[in-house]
Amino acid sequence: MKHNPLRNAFVFLLAFGAVGYGAGLGIDRFVTGDFHFSGAVAAAFALLFSVAAFFFGLYGYRGVTRGLTFQVVGMFAGALFVTLIRTLMGLKAFDAFLFSEPAWVFGGLVGAIAFLFGVGVVSDWMKWARGIDTPEHHEDEPGWRKFFGVSLDHKVIGIQYTVTALFLISVGGLFALIFRTELAESQLQFLTENLRLFDQSGPQLYNTLMSLHGMIMIVSILLGIAGIMNYAVPMLIGARDMAFPRLNAFAYWLSVPAIMLLLMSLVLGGFDTGWTGYPPLSARAPVGMQMFFLGVFVAGWSSILGGLNVIATTLRMRAKGMSPFRLPILVWSALAASIIQLTATQLIGLSFQLVMFQRLFDMGFFDPAKGGNPVLFQHLFWFYSHPVVYVFVLPGLGVISELLPVFARKPLFGYRWVALSSLGIATVGSIVWAHHMFASGMNEYLRVPFMYSTMLVAVPTGVKFFSWVATLWGGKIETPTPMLFVLGSIVVFLFGGVTGPPNAMVALNLHLHDTYWVVGHFHDTIFGGFVFPFFAALYYWFPKATGRRMNEFWGKVHFWLMTPSFLVLTFGMMFIGLRGMRRRIVDYDPAQGFDHAQLILTICAFLIAISILIFLINFFRSIKHGEVATGNVWKSRSPEWQVPSPMPAHNYDVPFEVVGEPYDYGLAGSKYIEFAADGAGKKH
């Protein structure tokens, strides 16, 4: 390829986007007899064609491109198959969005499975099934190209997860900017009744974007924590890779078709339920609802398998001498988060699948007219969807505990308490789900025990905060960019934490529920528990992955622009929420007097977006142009920093043994690990 691959990619994206759009428009015209220039079908074709073509231009026809091509072909083959059967049965073959709903759902499922075959992540298993041996390791392509195909190296997969997460965060953030702009003023400005995009009016499009903002951010967070855990856990415990490298790759590549399905839900008529998908509303929404369910279902598989792998790796592959209380603290929280992922994710998959079947096969699980119960859905849904917030924040809190001693130059205060508090949070967190349902009409008395259990979360969370403050006390605190983000995490997570108890008190909750107060509260917990620590982790481990460090000045600009904007944003949200601003509304009554506050919130949202843009430029520029940093940049005691960066393919050439405590900063002559002398016991 003569041209710059990235330029190729964009040329292909535009060209094939146009081809797809034309094809969709033509087929739609053929079936319905009308041109729908901003319709769903043309948009769906344009989306599928352009994404696959983008990767073709970048990388050629292999790896991810082959996977996406298989997915597109599989999707249409599956849909046509169902359409054919429906025609033979005398049922309506085509519908508003070209294919009927069952055809889209079956096509979506076939497409996702076809992707896995296309990308090649199941080929080793297929060969084994036929009795053909494959080598234990596959050689990765050199340079950036290895990230676009199947790799079994946990570090490559960790980076794949991380970059995919950054991409998704940008998409979810973009959606937020769109509806945040509409919300800057009361009345409808551009998402009006007259607008028609993807067969949705303005308010319908608002509902779709707001709902997808939620789920896309959730998936991006799951990918982000999978990125941290995949990259860091094997290195921290001295393993050569994850316990199941093929399953690891499989889990990552499941997320790509899941993202495609989620994006398909936007163009196929959208949906208007929020990320929670409560029936009966979700039983009535357009086909987009089904694509959303399917996307979450596939992403859920990714999360379950990822969690399984982290647990197995932590239990079985630790270095010699690494007893439970000498584990790097991040591994404890990764373990706690993975246990939740492995055991609770099934419930969201199940609850969405039941609605899916209610729509497809007329099974009235949640339809009161057929004896179903809409409140049951909420129990099933929150049984996962509350614990999952601890999946989001536990690894982040682990990053805080892991990095704080490095920059305070002092041992982590109360290691065992901090370690066990992660398991405490995970345990208590799985018995609090119905606090999302105080106003739902469930049994009145049931609210009281859930109020108690919810408040109990404060105890292990408090242990973490007190231990962090005590770690800082008496240190020699340094504040490079990663530490700034760690400190930012603590402050922001604190605001998320202290605004929690009011929600637990049932009577007060009945005022706060479904308002901007709650929106402000959970954005604080998620930013403090995931976003800030995620950035801290990226700035901190960037030199380990690339051998270069990110620009310190622009890192600080990122921090000082994002943090105050974000705090004003969430405080503003909480304030208008208390005053009566409801969640998930495209417009608000001007009589309530929220116009000024909303304008400020919108400005803050754009400032945050600018800071993220600065981060992204810094991140991608530093890969090539960053200051060279191959040594122990942060003077850390952690094993991965005792070897030069970037880390070699199978981690430590010489295995190490744990001989001391992980965080004994300030204890002269102490050591955490020792490498085997003269390369004795050298692997390979």
Added chain:
Amino acid sequence: MRKIVALSVAVLLVTWLLIVGLDAAHVMPVEASTQAVSVDWMWKLMEIVMSFLTALILVPMFYSLVVFRRRKGETGEGVHVDGNTKLELIWTAIPLVAVVVFAILGGGNLADVLRQDPNAMVVKVTGHQWSWKFEYPADPETGLTVVSDELHLPVGQQVLLLMTSSDVIHSFWVPEFRLKQDLVPGRFTKLTITPSEVGNYAVRCAELCGTSHAYMENPVVVSTRDDYSAWLSSKIQEAKVAATDPVGFGEILVKQNGCVACHSITGAAGIGPTWLNLFGATVKLSDGTTVTADQAYLTESIKDPQAKIVASFTTQMPTYGFTDDQIAALVAYIETLK
């Protein structure tokens, strides 16, 4: 020791400043029900809790960041202290005790807002996409029931709202009354409110219920007992007249059912087609055919909204279960809109 005392004073000072600040900000709307007083009592308590916890963490944290920062040219590490079991036990035990105390306070607070008056007035509430319908107790003299899309309540009298939904989940919320309760199809949920301030408020749907969720807001009027009785008898009078005139009856049904939330009578665009100049007009349908909007078509569209969809409209209209008389009245009313 001096450090600890100084810090404790600073924590208390910052706590006090935060409480004063939150108080001055007047974050809660007007208290218009006795339940709101109980809820706000808990909120005040929570203001203290939030302020104290914020100060308790942030004051020593920022103190450390200033005092224990690495100064220019300084070398060496922090002091080697890796924990203190007594401290950990204290900051586990005290929050545990606090949780028990707040559990008791929270339970009592909930009992306060749920306390029911056996003589409460019962109003039946039905939520539907995207309006509210309120049915008042039958008039003892005429036996007529008043149905309205406005909630009128006499001040000082507890009302028991018996609520259900005819389509998806909605949530009843008047911010000035504080409490919130979902309306679930297929069952009744309850909410008791005792209005305490005369005034005009609005019930705003708090559970996402589809395209026009944001506009599912109906007036709530709390008035003196006399004004309330006057309103009620005027409504009964209206109902009597309506029984004799189909157009007037249709107009009342339109108001009661919030039809104009989707169908404008002014020609403005909406979720559904406007009714202005609709009767007798030629309508283009989504399958490409056309139809004349006559009595038969309008009757069919009200009975079975999905039978014929007007071109470029996507949202599904629910069925309302009107009687034939009511539909005739509705069509008669639509016919007058020229």
